[in-house]
Amino acid sequence: xxxxxxxxxxKLKGNRFFWIGLGLFLTLMVLLxxxxxxxNVFGQSSKNEEGAEANMLERSFGEAGLYNLPHIWQNxxxxxxxxxxxxxxxxxxxxxxxFQYRTLRQNIIDGLxxxxxxxxxxxxxxIILGISIGAIGLTIxxxxxxxxxxxxxxxxxxxxxxxxLFVEYLLYMSFCFFIVFLVKRSxxxxxxxxxxxxxxxxxxxxxLKANGLGLWEYLPMSPGRExxxxxxxxxxxxxxxTGRASPVAVEMKYVxxxxxxxxxxxxxxxxxLKKRDL
Amino acid sequence: xxxxxxxxxxxxxxxxxxxLKDLSIAIPKGSVYGLLGPNGSGKTTTLGMLLGILNPxxxxxxxFEGETSPPIKQRTGALLETPNFYPYLSARKNLDIVxxxxxxxxxxxxxxxxxxxxxDRQNDKxxxxxxxxxxxxxIASALLCDPEFLVLDEPTNGLDPEGIxxxxxxxxxxxxxxITVLMASHILVEVEKLCTHVAVLKKGQLLYEGSPDGxxxxxxxxxxxxxxxxxxxxxxLATYPGKSTLRKEGNYxxxxxxxxxxxxxxNQYLTNQGIYLxxxxxxxxxxxxxxxxxxx
Numbered sequence: 001x002x003x004x005x006x007x008x009x010x011k012l013k014g015n016r017f018f019w020i021g022l023g024l025f026l027t028l029m030v031l032l033x034x035x036x037x038x039x040n041v042f043g044q045s046s047k048n049e050e051g052a053e054a055n056m057l058e059r060s061f062g063e064a065g066l067y068n069l070p071h072i073w074q075n076x077x078x079x080x081x082x083x084x085x086x087x088x089x090x091x092x093x094x095x096x097x098x099f100q101y102r103t104l105r106q107n108i109i110d111g112l113x114x115x116x117x118x119x120x121x122x123x124x125x126x127i128i129l130g131i132s133i134g135a136i137g138l139t140i141x142x143x144x145x146x147x148x149x150x151x152x153x154x155x156x157x158x159x160x161x162x163x164x165l166f167v168e169y170l171l172y173m174s175f176c177f178f179i180v181f182l183v184k185r186s187x188x189x190x191x192x193x194x195x196x197x198x199x200x201x202x203x204x205x206x207x208l209k210a211n212g213l214g215l216w217e218y219l220p221m222s223p224g225r226e227x228x229x230x231x232x233x234x235x236x237x238x239x240x241x242t243g244r245a246s247p248v249a250v251e252m253k254y255v256x257x258x259x260x261x262x263x264x265x266x267x268x269x270x271x272x273l274k275k276r277d278l
Numbered sequence: 279x280x281x282x283x284x285x286x287x288x289x290x291x292x293x294x295x296x297x298l299k300d301l302s303i304a305i306p307k308g309s310v311y312g313l314l315g316p317n318g319s320g321k322t323t324t325l326g327m328l329l330g331i332l333n334p335x336x337x338x339x340x341x342f343e344g345e346t347s348p349p350i351k352q353r354t355g356a357l358l359e360t361p362n363f364y365p366y367l368s369a370r371k372n373l374d375i376v377x378x379x380x381x382x383x384x385x386x387x388x389x390x391x392x393x394x395x396x397x398d399r400q401n402d403k404x405x406x407x408x409x410x411x412x413x414x415x416x417i418a419s420a421l422l423c424d425p426e427f428l429v430l431d432e433p434t435n436g437l438d439p440e441g442i443x444x445x446x447x448x449x450x451x452x453x454x455x456x457i458t459v460l461m462a463s464h465i466l467v468e469v470e471k472l473c474t475h476v477a478v479l480k481k482g483q484l485l486y487e488g489s490p491d492g493x494x495x496x497x498x499x500x501x502x503x504x505x506x507x508x509x510x511x512x513x514x515l516a517t518y519p520g521k522s523t524l525r526k527e528g529n530y531x532x533x534x535x536x537x538x539x540x541x542x543x544x545n546q547y548l549t550n551q552g553i554y555l556x557x558x559x560x561x562x563x564x565x566x567x568x569x570x571x572x573x574x
Contacts, residue, residue, distance in 0.1 A: 007378045014367045097364075106362035109329045110379045110419070111351020278331040 004120040005127075011094070012124060018090060022128070025086040026135050032083075033076050033139050037062030041236060064235050067147035070158035072140060075231045077161040080136045084169050087132045088176040089190055091125055095177065096186035105278045118270050125173055133166045164227040164250040171224040171258040171265075172197075178265040181272045197221055223257035279343050282307050282427045282458045283328065287337035290323050290482075297323045298482040300337065305460055305475070307426075310453045312469035312490075313462040315479035316573055321462035322359060324479075325431050329356050342427075351380050355420030356429040360436075361412040365405035369396060369415050372404055376419045390418040394448060410441035417448055428452060430461045446471065466566040480573045493568045500567060501533040501541055504557035505548075514551045520544065523571045530557065534571055 012018050040060050066075050098104040098121070107117055140162065144155055180189040201219050208216035216222060227250060233239045234246040283305040290298040298320040305311045313321050326332035328339055341350045363372040370387060377385040391397040394414035399407070407415065413433070420428055433449065434442040449472060453459055463469055469476060470490060478486040478493070486493060505511040512531060515524055520539035525532050533544070541560050548555060 003378055003381055007375065010371065010375055010378060011364065011367075014364070014371055016366065101364060102360070102362040103364060105331050105358070107379055108331050109356045109358055110376050111349070111354075112379045113330075275333075277326075277333060 001119075004116055005123045008120045008124045008127065012127065015094075017093065021086065021090045021093075022131060025083060025090075025132070028086075029080060029083045029136065030139050033079060033136075033143065036079060037066045061235070062147075066235065067143050069144055069148045069153040069155065071231060071235065072144050072147070073158040073161035074228060075235065076140045076143070077136070077165040078228045078231050080165060081168055081228055084172045085194075087128045087169065088173045088193070089186075091128050091173055092176050092180045092189045092193075093186050094124055095121055095180045096184060096189065099184040100186075108278060114274050115270075118273050121177075122266065125177060129166070129169055129173055133162065133169060136165065137162050158248075160250050161228060164255065167255050167258045167262075168224045168227045171221065171262045174262040174265040174269075175221060178269045178272075181269040217254075217257070220261065223254045223261060226251065226254040227258060279307060279345065281305055281343060283339065283341055283460070284343075285324075285328075285337065285339040288324065288327060288334055288339055289336035290320070290327060290332060291335040296482050298327075298479075301479075301484055302337075303477050303484065303487055305458065307458055308456055309474045310459045310461065310472050312473035312476040313460065313479065314464070314466070314469060314476055314569060315462075316464060318481075319479040319573075320482040321464075321479060322431055323482075325356075325358055325429060325460075325462055329358060329429065331358075349381075352382065352423050353425055354427045354429060355423055355425040357416045357420045357433060358429070358431045361416035363404045363412070363415065363419075366403060368401045368403055369407070369418075370400040372415070373419060373422055376422055380423050382423055385422050386424070387422075390421045393421060393451075394418040395444070410437050410444070413437060413441065413445060414448075417445065421452070425457060427458045427460070430459065432463055432465075433461065434463075434465060466569055470566075478569065478572055485572055493572065500561045501535065501544060502527075502557065502559040502561060503531045503533060503544075503555060504529060505553050505555050507553070510551075511548070511553055511555075514548060514553055518544070518547060520547075523574065525574075532567075534567075 038060055040058070041064060042058065065071060098107075104117065108114065112120070141155065148155075176189065176193055179192050180186065183189055183192065201221055204219055205216045205222060205225075208219075217226070229247060231246070233242075233244070239246055281304045285301050285303050288298060288301040289296070301320075301324060313324065315321050323332060327334045342353065363369075364375065367375070369391070373385070373387055373390070377387075387400070388397060391400050394417050396411060396414055396418060399411065404412070404415070413436075417430075417433070420430070430449065434445050437445060449459065449461070453472060459472075461469070461472065473490055475488070476486070476490050476493065477484060503511065503515075508529075508531070512524070512526075515521060515531065515533055518533075520536050520543060522534035522536050524534070535541075535544070541558065545555065545558060
């Protein structure tokens with residue numbers, strides 16, 4: 001077991017792309033999370049020239065409560081959700097490399113069983129996933145400590161949103177894992193994943209919803225979209241105006257469904273590896 | 279332990295195409311076993327199944343007569359087709375990966391790199407290597423576990439003459455150390471120089487298994503013949519009872535004789551047919567000629 005983690009780590013740590021990709025991902029994301037609070041909600045200056053009273057809409061996201069506990073967990077997890085493509089694509093490159101360099105064959109020839117190879121790649125997924133979620137969690141904690149008085153509210157209230165983000169990333173990365181095991185090429189995998197996630201499934205969800213079919217929740221990536229709902233209507237008091245209430249907790253149904261789907265994609269990847277000649 | 283590897287009716291089919299049919303061979307400990315055959319005869323398919331990258335359609339094989347300790351991967355080294363390594367890692371780090379897979383306690387990196395003459399390049403990335411160096415690194419990697427049994431597929435494929443000679447010397451040294459070697463090749467000089475046992479495959483069928491000398495068991499030798507009228511010579515020889523095989527080579531006819539048939543009998547036969555030879559040359563057949571006549 002530990003030797004499989006070590007094996008994957010040897011492969012990852014010697015690769016410049018892994019470090020550049022991960023570094024870029026973390027830098028971009030941390031910068032976004034830190035500076036998103038300074039962005040004005042409607043793009044104007046937050047104080048008009050005469051220093052008149054601030055309009056409810058003329059303020060920055062920070063002033064609107066982006067970093068306030070307990071909602072900071074949901075707010076920042078939601079933003080971080082947009083970045084899941086980068087670690088997932090790093091993963092795709094790493095699995096596709098094994099096919100492209102024919103090192104998968106060589107690993108098996110050298111004595112790794114197909115199951116051990118699969119496990120080592122899964123550990124690769126966990127390494128990338130762990131670093132990503134760890135860095136996001138750390139950023140949220142630091143920003144929460146800077147912007148809140150802990151005597152009033154607990155730091156960990158609503159931290160379940162980080163778990164939800166973990167599940168969302170896991171689902172997305174497992175799906176990518178399956179696709180790259182299926183087609184073995186990084187560029188084609190990325191095109192398939194982007195087309196499916198950003199276009200095909202969106203259209204399918206729209207059509208199913210329009211026809212009143214509850215089936216839309218069960219499309220391959222759907223549960224992941226429902227884990228962390230957009231926090232902006234509450235943050236900007238639009239909920240208050242429209243009389244609608246945004247949920248304040250993660251719906252466990254989607255956590256279980258996402259986990260189940262992730263498991264299916266992982267098992268599917270394993271079956272592909274096992275059944276095919278290399 | 280007598281045999282390091284035995285196969286029982288090993289078969290591989292791709293749809294309706296049979297790449298290997300009911301192969302049963304045994305590789306004795308200490309032998310240098312040559313797997314011969316033209317391209318597409320099933321050599322690499324056989325090795326692929328033995329090494330776990332192809333799933334057999336039928337039959338089975340047994341390593342080390344069923345002994346599982348120490349693990350097979352620590353007792354065998356293998357090199358299949360092209361050398362496959364991580365191009366972004368150095369030679370040494372690639373060997374690190376192999377050692378991790380094989381769970382080797384104390385791999386002798388320097389020793390194997392010295393054997394293949396790559397010690398001074400060990401910290402250079404694999405992608406900067408020439409084909410010959412890549413192939414040598416693959417041999418180093420196969421030797422890393424100090425194997426009892428070495429599997430090599432076309433080990434000199436794509437190398438220049440110097441590289442071929444180098445690799446051949448390395449294999450000879452390995453064989454002299456008493457390591458059992460299974461080598462697939464279509465380059466017969468290689469096999470002739472190295473092998474103690476051979477198996478000949480053609481279109482997935484085993485045609486011959488035994489010693490290289492035994493390939494010649496039913497043949498006495500080869501005659502190189504020429505006469506003024508080549509057509510009538512060819513016609514007369516085509517029906518000659520002592521003939522094993524007949525083929526043209528330039529302006530000559532090459533005649534393989536059945537066992538026990540002597541050259542003077544051929545001469546006598548042709549004279550009786552009214553054909554007088556202008557050239558008669560008895561040659562001991564090379565392995566290549568025996569092989570070609572077998573797979574024809």
